[in-house]
Every structure is written in C-alpha cells, then in structure tokens.
Amino acid sequence: MEIMEGSHAVAEIVKRCRPQVVSAYPITPQTHIVEDLAQMVANCELDAEYITVESEFSALSACLGASAAGSRTYSATTSQGLILMAEVCFNAAGMRLPIVMTIANRSLGAPLSIWNDQQDTIALRDSGWLQFYAEDNQETADLHMITYKVCEDHDILLPAFVCFDGFILTHTYEPVDLPSQEEVDAYLPAFTPYHRLDAAKPLSMGMYATPDYYMEFRYEIDRAMYRARDAFIKAGREFNEQFGRDYSGLVEEYRLDDADIALIAMGSICGTVKDAVDEMRAAGKKVGLLKIRTYRPFPGPEIVEALKGVSTVAVLDKNISLGNGGAVGTEVKSALYGTGISVYDYIIALGGRDVRKRDIAAVVDLAEKGEGDMFYGLRTEVL
Amino acid sequence: MADEKQECELFSAGHRACGGCGPALAARLLLRATGKNVIVVASTGCMEVFSTPYPETAWEVPWIHSLFENAAAVASGIEASLKKQGRNEKIVCICGDGATFDIGVLCISGAFERGHDITYICYDNEAYMNTGIQRSGATPYGASTTTSPTGTCAPGGNPLPKKDMPAILAAHGAPYVATSSIAYPNDFVKKVERAINTPGPCYIQVHTPCCTGWGFESRDTIAISKLAIDTGLWVNYEMVNGVVEKAKKVRRKLVEEYLEKQKRFRHLFRPARQDAEIAKIQAIADANAEKFGIDIKLRKPAE
Numbered sequence A: 001m002e003i004m005e006g007s008h009a010v011a012e013i014v015k016r017c018r019p020q021v022v023s024a025y026p027i028t029p030q031t032h033i034v035e036d037l038a039q040m041v042a043n044c045e046l047d048a049e050y051i052t053v054e055s056e057f058s059a060l061s062a063c064l065g066a067s068a069a070g071s072r073t074y075s076a077t078t079s080q081g082l083i084l085m086a087e088v089c090f091n092a093a094g095m096r097l098p099i100v101m102t103i104a105n106r107s108l109g110a111p112l113s114i115w116n117d118q119q120d121t122i123a124l125r126d127s128g129w130l131q132f133y134a135e136d137n138q139e140t141a142d143l144h145m146i147t148y149k150v151c152e153d154h155d156i157l158l159p160a161f162v163c164f165d166g167f168i169l170t171h172t173y174e175p176v177d178l179p180s181q182e183e184v185d186a187y188l189p190a191f192t193p194y195h196r197l198d199a200a201k202p203l204s205m206g207m208y209a210t211p212d213y214y215m216e217f218r219y220e221i222d223r224a225m226y227r228a229r230d231a232f233i234k235a236g237r238e239f240n241e242q243f244g245r246d247y248s249g250l251v252e253e254y255r256l257d258d259a260d261i262a263l264i265a266m267g268s269i270c271g272t273v274k275d276a277v278d279e280m281r282a283a284g285k286k287v288g289l290l291k292i293r294t295y296r297p298f299p300g301p302e303i304v305e306a307l308k309g310v311s312t313v314a315v316l317d318k319n320i321s322l323g324n325g326g327a328v329g330t331e332v333k334s335a336l337y338g339t340g341i342s343v344y345d346y347i348i349a350l351g352g353r354d355v356r357k358r359d360i361a362a363v364v365d366l367a368e369k370g371e372g373d374m375f376y377g378l379r380t381e382v383l
Numbered sequence B: 001m002a003d004e005k006q007e008c009e010l011f012s013a014g015h016r017a018c019g020g021c022g023p024a025l026a027a028r029l030l031l032r033a034t035g036k037n038v039i040v041v042a043s044t045g046c047m048e049v050f051s052t053p054y055p056e057t058a059w060e061v062p063w064i065h066s067l068f069e070n071a072a073a074v075a076s077g078i079e080a081s082l083k084k085q086g087r088n089e090k091i092v093c094i095c096g097d098g099a100t101f102d103i104g105v106l107c108i109s110g111a112f113e114r115g116h117d118i119t120y121i122c123y124d125n126e127a128y129m130n131t132g133i134q135r136s137g138a139t140p141y142g143a144s145t146t147t148s149p150t151g152t153c154a155p156g157g158n159p160l161p162k163k164d165m166p167a168i169l170a171a172h173g174a175p176y177v178a179t180s181s182i183a184y185p186n187d188f189v190k191k192v193e194r195a196i197n198t199p200g201p202c203y204i205q206v207h208t209p210c211c212t213g214w215g216f217e218s219r220d221t222i223a224i225s226k227l228a229i230d231t232g233l234w235v236n237y238e239m240v241n242g243v244v245e246k247a248k249k250v251r252r253k254l255v256e257e258y259l260e261k262q263k264r265f266r267h268l269f270r271p272a273r274q275d276a277e278i279a280k281i282q283a284i285a286d287a288n289a290e291k292f293g294i295d296i297k298l299r300k301p302a303e
C-alpha cells in the first residue's frame, strides 16, 4: 500500500498493463497521467512507442491505427479533448478495436470550466465504447486491468473508457495497493488481436456499407455490448480471486437491504453518499445507495433486482441532457418502468460544484416529499 | 523490390469507379509500385467508396479506412505498431485532395513533423468528387464546381488559386516530395518506389483527372492529363530535401487548349469568351514555367 496521486496510480497500472503504443495530448486534469507515462518511456521503464501528437483527434486516430495493426494501445483525455475525438470514437467502436482510454471526467464549455462533472463521457454514451466509473483511486487503478481483459476478449472487441472524476480523484492522494508487474502479467495475458493489418494475410478494414449491411454491423456491436456484461462479471471475479477486491458487480449495493429510499450515483460522489447514508441511517432513515459501475453496458436488470422493496429512488446526475433531464435518471426510469417505484432525478455538481453530506440528505428529503426532476443547489441569486 | 512485384494486379478490376476514372488508374499503378509488402491507408472519398463496397474489396493488400481527415494519424499509429513488432511492411496513405489540402492538414502536419516512415500520396482530382464536385483547396483558379459556380455576379468560377501543398510538406522537412501524373505511368511508379524506399515521411501528389467532375469524355482521361502538363498548368517535379530537382520539360501549349476541353471551364468560352480570365490562367502557367524552368523553347510571349 502506498499513498499516491490518482493520476500517478493510473500511470503506474497502465505501465504494468504493457501497452505497446501510447498516444495522448495534454489537457487539464488528465495531464499528470500522460506526463508520467512519457517519463516512464524516457526511462525505459515502459517499452512502448509514445506518439506525441498535435491533437486529441490524432491521438485516438493513431491508437486506432496501432490497434488495427495489432498492438495494445492506450490513451487518456477528458472534456474538450474527448469531444474532439468523438468522430474517431464512433469509428473505433465500429471497427471493433479494443482501445482503452482513461477519462479524467470534466465539464464541457461554454462557459469554459476545468472542473469535474461527467458530461464528457455521457455525451459519448452512444459511441459503442464501454464506460466504467470508479469511486476511488484504488478502484480506478484496478478497473484498468479488468477493462483491458474485457475489451480484448474476442467475444467483445470493443473500446472502453475508464472514468474517474477530474481533480476529485486525479489530483487526490490516497492509499493505493498496486499489483506488481508479475501479478498483472498473471492476470492480464498479452494482447492477441482477432484481426490485424498484415501483408501476409490481407484484409480490408473500415469499408463502406450499403443499407443492405449497415444495420447488421450496428446490431453486432450492440450484441457485443450485452455480452460485455458477463465478460465484466467474469473478469471481476477473476480479479477478486487473485487480488481480493471485488468489482464483479455491474452495480454495487450499499445498505440497500431494507431500504425504503435508494440513491443512485456514479463515480467519486458515491464516497460522500455512503457517509451521508451512514448518518441518515444513524438517524433512523432507511436509505441506501446503488452505485453504477458500468454505465455502458447499462445495468438495467441489475438495477431492477437491487431495488426490489424500495419505494423511492433519487438519482444523482452529474450531467444533463439539455431539454430532457439527466442521462442516468432517464435510463433508470426506463429500467424501472412498470415497477411502481417513484424515481426522481437531480442534476447536481455540474462544473465542479461541491457536494457535501448535507446536500445528499437534502436530496433525500426532497425525494421523500416527491419533489424531483430538478437542478439541485442552484444559486438563484445569480440567475 | 522488383522481384516481390506481382505478375497479377493487386488492385482488382470490378470496382465501381466511373469508366475512365483517373484515381482508379492511380490505385492500380500504386500497387504495381509497392508490391504486396504494404499497408494502405485510405481517406473517405471516391477511391474508398468505389473500391470497398462491403463485402467486396478491390485491394489485395491490407487496407484500412477510418475517416475523411485522419489517414496520416492512423498511419502514424500503424508505423509505431509495426516498429514495436519488428515488422517491415511499407505504409502508404492514398487520399483525395479534399482529405489532403483541406480537412486533413492538421494530421498530415503532425505526422510529417514527427517524421514517421510513411509515404503519403494525394490523388488530386481537384475537387470533392464523392460528395458531388465541390471546391477544395486543390481546385484550380477559374474552375466551376458546385460550390464555386458561375453566376451573374461571379462569372469566373473558383476565385482562389490552388494551394501549394508540396511546398508546405517540403517545409516540414520531408526528405522526398514529388508531383506526378497518370499521363506518365512509369514516372508515377518510379516516384512511388523512391518514396517508399526513402526513410521518413514522403509526399507525392499525383494528378488524376476525373471525367465526371471535370466534364470530358471518359476516353480522354490520359489526353487531358497530358495537356495539363503540356500547358504548364501541372508540373511534374521532384524535391529532395526541399530542393527542386528534375522538373519535366515541355514544349508548352496555350492553356486554352486544356481549358476548352472541359466543362468546368466552359464559362470561359461561352456564351462569351472571357479573355481576361483566360489570360489570368495563362499567367499561372507562365509562372509555373518560370518557377520550375520547364520550357524547352521559349514561345512568343502571349499577347
């Protein structure tokens, strides 16, 4: 166990995952990761080609090429950088290239903000990338190993975002237990591409499809997304067996057993929610948390299962689908349709606004009163 | 390399290009030059669409297309990957002028600055053909396209000169930059061979007339490309480490011999002849001739 910065923990674990080609472009608050990796390559600690590109768009394009040629690849970005990559994101998923990218979640301008929310990855929810969200730096580091395993599974072959909250986790020092190189090697086998560009075995990748074929390609990606559910559980179990930390659930329950009210959240806010739940429980309120770890594939059936017996749900959304509420809330409502459970959505903590335990308690109060589907914590005096 | 070259074509017939398509000929010649040991990176555009309608492909070498504007970055990643794996396939981008002169400049600039060992070939048909003949930075002055049409307030067609991409890439320190034309197949093949065997990022811009977009008979593709050279509107040259070597010399013809054969320049002749516009285009050819020293014998100066 070592006390280290979240970004440094990510760089250390990525190094141990042995990517052969790394390409990234600096952007706050992801920069420490790519600086660390560059230093590791410069020190010959990481045996990778590090391509210093002129933009995020090229970073992911280079990863796409390297992955197509048969290499394990890695990139990291956030916010504006991710949105600049958007076209390549859809493309990489369509070409079934298992690129892994860390996202230091950050809000999107305008107005310019470097602070955390989850708008960036949520905006790419339909891109065909798996999306996994971490609560703390230990989980962030561990999820990278699991993610490579899931993505590169020949039944899956999809790219993935490992999401952790900008500044809140990237720049925070926490104790992290980093597996050794030997342990990582024992868990994560070397990359064996399913298909690759190779003069000995020519094939065409990224062809053009008429209406007679296009839908079937999309269907195949969607199927792979569904198969990723089981692949994630399996990789999580194997991880637990080897390292004694259990991430095998697409969702994670916290004090939900006899709960009347459930909060639903993703990422670092779950830590605050857990503390708030403890306080509310101590005060006699039957409240619990359902943490979503895999936003894509979306754990609809798991949510239904976990919320049996709950009467009210409060979803904390660190994003907004402008004109239609939070993305997580909308999808939870769809999953719970017909169960009779009341679901209220709260847009919260956009652009890095702090969330305290008392805010969580206030949200629960609102949900109990049946007041929801709203922004929480608006400063009406500046409107 | 020669012994590795195939007797049979590596770019198969049966693709969906228009008859007389200049870019299709360039693709065939390209693979003759590279042989089998190559990975081809394409951009969105006519060549990609006519050669790879799923599930058919004309490419009997590994081929990848990602997006319109990122071929150079994709190639950078492939090169890094091959290096790591100790593989030796040559990497060749083949991209349209829109992909090269306009939307892909960022990726190309980055790749050339980094010095990847790739060859980037622009097949220049002087407009966005795949989307229906819109103007690009490679469209010559005076050509009418669907986004640089002639009209009552704009009798001249495209008001902007062709961008000098070879100079831009030479300025990046590219060791080998060349222009070529399908009018001279051997010249193109030789230049591709030289480029792929020159370490570092090399650039070739090959003139590939498009009968559909330029408006001429499909049997005239080669004749039109020859005329572009014979008038000095297209110059075949090589630049080694930024210095022009070997520009093809010609006995120059007047530009109107080239212009009058293409619908894209028809407005210069009909309904009324636009002498001033034609003279401007002649001046472009004259400047090319002067810059590259291509005149075999000085003509009488144009009036």
Ligand SMILES: Cc1ncc(C[n+]2csc(CCOP(=O)(O)OP(=O)(O)O)c2C)c(N)n1
Pocket: B023, B043, B044, B045, B046, B047, B068, B069, B095, B096, B097, B098, B099, B100, B125, B126, B127, B128, B129, B130, B131, B136
């Ligand atoms: C980002 C993006 N913008 C626009 C397009 C539409 N588009 C596809 S091909 C093309 C033009 C291609 O022109 P060029 O590179 O000259 O190739 P050509 O078709 O002339 O062979 C355009 C505008 C696209 N595919 N992607």
Ligand code: SF4
Pocket: B016, B017, B018, B020, B021, B022, B023, B024, B046, B047, B050, B125, B129, B130, B209, B210, B211, B212, B213
């Ligand atoms: S439009 Fe032009 S470039 Fe496109 S296939 Fe036809 S001739 Fe070739």
Ligand SMILES: [Mg+2]
Pocket: B096, B097, B098, B123, B124, B125, B126, B127, B128, B129
């Ligand atoms: Mg073109």
